[in-house]
Amino acid sequence: MLTIATGNRAVAEAVKAAKPGVIAAYPITPQTEIVEQIADYVTTGNLESRYIPVESEHSAMAACIGASVGGVRTFTATSSHGLLYMHEMIHWAAGGRLPIVMANVNRALGPGWNTWAEHTDAFSQRDTGWLQVYVGTVQEAYDATLMAFRIAEDERVLLPVMVNLDGFSLSHITQSLETEEIGDFLPPYHLPHAIDTENPRGYGPMTGPDNYYRFRWDIERSMRDARGVIAEVESEFADRFGRSYGPTEEYRCEDADVVVIALGTFGKEAEVAVDRLRDEGIRAGSMRLRWFRPFPDLDLSGREVVVIDRDYSFGFGGVVAHSIRAKTGIEPYSVIAGLGGQEVTYNDIADFVRGRRPGEETWFGVNDHV
Amino acid sequence: MTDISRRSVTNLSAIPKEEYIYRCTSACAGCSSSLCLRYVLKAAGPDSVLVVPACCTSVIQGIYPATAMNVPVYNVAFAAAAACASGMSEAFAATGKETNVIVYAGDGGTVDIGIQSLSGAFERGTNFLYICYDNEAYGNTGMQRSGSTPLGARTTTTPGGKPTSKKDLDRIVEAHNPPYMATACSAYPLDLYKKVRKALSIRGPKFIHILAPCPPGWRYPTEKTVEMGKLAVKTGVWVLYEREFGKLTINGPSKAAMRKPEPLEDYISGQGRFKNLSPETLDLMRQQVEQNIQRLAREEEGVC
Numbered sequence: 001m002l003t004i005a006t007g008n009r010a011v012a013e014a015v016k017a018a019k020p021g022v023i024a025a026y027p028i029t030p031q032t033e034i035v036e037q038i039a040d041y042v043t044t045g046n047l048e049s050r051y052i053p054v055e056s057e058h059s060a061m062a063a064c065i066g067a068s069v070g071g072v073r074t075f076t077a078t079s080s081h082g083l084l085y086m087h088e089m090i091h092w093a094a095g096g097r098l099p100i101v102m103a104n105v106n107r108a109l110g111p112g113w114n115t116w117a118e119h120t121d122a123f124s125q126r127d128t129g130w131l132q133v134y135v136g137t138v139q140e141a142y143d144a145t146l147m148a149f150r151i152a153e154d155e156r157v158l159l160p161v162m163v164n165l166d167g168f169s170l171s172h173i174t175q176s177l178e179t180e181e182i183g184d185f186l187p188p189y190h191l192p193h194a195i196d197t198e199n200p201r202g203y204g205p206m207t208g209p210d211n212y213y214r215f216r217w218d219i220e221r222s223m224r225d226a227r228g229v230i231a232e233v234e235s236e237f238a239d240r241f242g243r244s245y246g247p248t249e250e251y252r253c254e255d256a257d258v259v260v261i262a263l264g265t266f267g268k269e270a271e272v273a274v275d276r277l278r279d280e281g282i283r284a285g286s287m288r289l290r291w292f293r294p295f296p297d298l299d300l301s302g303r304e305v306v307v308i309d310r311d312y313s314f315g316f317g318g319v320v321a322h323s324i325r326a327k328t329g330i331e332p333y334s335v336i337a338g339l340g341g342q343e344v345t346y347n348d349i350a351d352f353v354r355g356r357r358p359g360e361e362t363w364f365g366v367n368d369h370v
Numbered sequence: 371m372t373d374i375s376r377r378s379v380t381n382l383s384a385i386p387k388e389e390y391i392y393r394c395t396s397a398c399a400g401c402s403s404s405l406c407l408r409y410v411l412k413a414a415g416p417d418s419v420l421v422v423p424a425c426c427t428s429v430i431q432g433i434y435p436a437t438a439m440n441v442p443v444y445n446v447a448f449a450a451a452a453a454c455a456s457g458m459s460e461a462f463a464a465t466g467k468e469t470n471v472i473v474y475a476g477d478g479g480t481v482d483i484g485i486q487s488l489s490g491a492f493e494r495g496t497n498f499l500y501i502c503y504d505n506e507a508y509g510n511t512g513m514q515r516s517g518s519t520p521l522g523a524r525t526t527t528t529p530g531g532k533p534t535s536k537k538d539l540d541r542i543v544e545a546h547n548p549p550y551m552a553t554a555c556s557a558y559p560l561d562l563y564k565k566v567r568k569a570l571s572i573r574g575p576k577f578i579h580i581l582a583p584c585p586p587g588w589r590y591p592t593e594k595t596v597e598m599g600k601l602a603v604k605t606g607v608w609v610l611y612e613r614e615f616g617k618l619t620i621n622g623p624s625k626a627a628m629r630k631p632e633p634l635e636d637y638i639s640g641q642g643r644f645k646n647l648s649p650e651t652l653d654l655m656r657q658q659v660e661q662n663i664q665r666l667a668r669e670e671e672g673v674c
Contacts, residue, residue: 021464024457050460055490059453062446062487066421066454069444070461088447195442195458197417197469202437204445211434 005177007141007170011077011103011163012037014145016047017182018101021072021189024052024063029115030167031079031105038075057082061089061100068098069203071194073149076100079167080107080121087125093160094129094219096204097193099152100160103145106134106264106310107167108340116341117166119263119311122292123319129219131161131226132292136249136268138175141165143243144290149186150233156225158191166264166310168341180241223294230291247296249288252278256285258353259300261324262308263289266338266349270308273349284353289320298328305332306356308349312336317361333357337364382560386412390440397430400585400592402556402599403503404430407474409559410501411441413566418470419444419458423451423484425476426510427503449483451475452491455498463497470570471498477518478508481537492546492575499569499576502539505584513587521658522651523643525587531647535658543577544613551577552612557599561610561621568612581608589642598640603627605637606659609666618669628663 025035041047108118238244267288309318321334390411569576
């Protein structure tokens with residue numbers, strides 16, 4: 001059905017279609033609309049889930065962990081400080097191999113107190129064993145959330161998935177949204193290690209050095225397998241519903257001399273910048289990174305690269321920039337921009353490309369030369 | 371499997387023979403909390419799941435791939451047990467299972483780091499049983515103070531004796547108005563068994579607070595564990611009671627102790643943790659014990 005929705009509403013619609021058995025949630029700006037909308041679906045009988053209104057994000061993830069291993073599909077949503085407050089349980093969910101799906105509405109971290117978009121919250125969970133996808137449109141927020149359940153619950157993966165959408169610039173803007181009758185796209189929830197009192201086991205007990213690393217390796221093996229599973233699921237989604245996605249979304253990249261790499265809404269904004277630059281005779285392209293974990297293989301040979309980081313790893317550099325550097329060997333022009341909701345237009349992005357200085361780093365609006 | 375639901379329990383020999391804790395666990399000699407868990411599981415039966423945060427029990431259950439428990443045990447982070455149990459309980463409800471969800475947590479994971487999730491789960495009306503086995507310190511990590519450590523007790527982080535009183539967990543839980551809450555003590559296993567049975571027959575959040583004497587933590591000889599528990603009750607330091615749908619009943623052993631309590635010194639003097647207790651602190655402890663008994667007695671009589 002075609003409608004108009006915000007990014008938050010799109011996530012809630014996808015959750016309604018996925019029919020989780022348990023949703024545990026705590027409200028936080030700018031995610032609030034997701035959990036309010038789901039609470040409304042449950043109260044009005046439009047979604048037959050059990051909704052646990054927890055007292056904190058730490059408990060939200062703990063409740064999802066209990067429910068997931070208890071044998072039902074689970075969902076929660078959070079943002080920023082809420083995500084950091086559940087950090088301990090984020091590790092616990094991945095280590096427990098539980099296919100929990102969570103929407104994270106990307107937001108800056110205090111102090112100073114700031115509710116606008118930034119990716120540092122999600123990147124601070126980079127090493128937890130969660131898959132991370134970053135969406136650029138309202139439709140993609142819906143589609144990625146639906147696919148997240150399928151990917152997470154695949155027995156080759158069995159890891160939690162975080163669907164990231166930019167605070168306000170996607171969570172609160174409206175675009176057209178096509179919702180689907182998903183049929184059997186999501187099979188019934190099946191967790192091979194769900195709790196079974198007929199077969200008592202210990203879950204997450206003390207584990208010595210001789211076994212602990214094997215569990216860590218198993219997470220990494222599943223991360224590697226997840227690349228193929230993601231491709232399969234996205235391909236089937238395209239066949240069924242007509243919208244196709246990949247590890248990256250490329251725009252006019254085929255013959256590009258310079259490629260802009262960014263996540264989320266900046267990745268979409270970069271497409272407009274690319275059109276501008278092409279009009280000026282600069283052969284630019286945009287490569288929006290969708291999956292950050294597992295990190296995709298990128299073919300950037302022979303190109304200059306401009307990376308926009310809406311995040312920073314203090315004392316080192318932009319997280320995406322150094323990921324690209326490490327993965328491809330290319331020295332990108334690293335632009336730090338959009339922190340805490342700083343306005344960055346497609347004209348600004350075009351300027352980054354025009355004034356690029358490979359191998360250097362610029363903080364937009366602070367020490368930029370453009 | 372014996373149908374324990376049909377068996378009336380009036381003495382220890384009527385408690386089921388089935389064991390849900392295997393022999394030779396890594397518990398300390400004289401450990402009362404593992405003794406309690408043995409009776410808890412006998413009362414709960416095999417269709418039960420334990421949710422265990424960081425505590426002595428998470429050590430006692432053994433090291434992967436072994437387990438000392440014959441029911442599923444879900445280990446979870448220190449602060450998260452009650453919230454995890456909420457999710458599990460809702461999942462079982464969603465799938466139509468009657469499985470008992472039992473949190474078995476130490477005092478640190480309950481009165482300190484876990485109290486937020488405990489409060490949340492009780493406020494939400496989670497259908498589960500929360501058991502706090504209280505050895506009055508962080509036993510697992512070598513006897514540091516917890517909020518449940520009593521006034522005057524020496525721990526590794528209160529080497530001069532704890533300057534403040536034990537946090538009154540039961541009054542905090544009581545403020546949530548659970549349908550069933552009780553105290554118990556490892557020295558009275560039949561009483562504990564009955565309370566677990568009763569708790570699990572009621573829907574909603576239930577709470578049992580067990581005083582669990584700890585030989586290395588309290589510094590008494592291992593063979594004195596039962597004696598130490600009995601002394602706690604007989605001196606009135608620990609009062610055995612139940613609160614069912616708000617109505618308080620003080621149990622037999624504590625009734626007797628309230629009529630004629632044994633001297634507090636008998637309880638204190640046998641424990642190295644109270645060594646060199648000042649007369650002022652002892653007086654304060656005595657006052658606290660008397661005030662607590664009087665408050666409970668008044669409540670039972672319907673005066674307050």
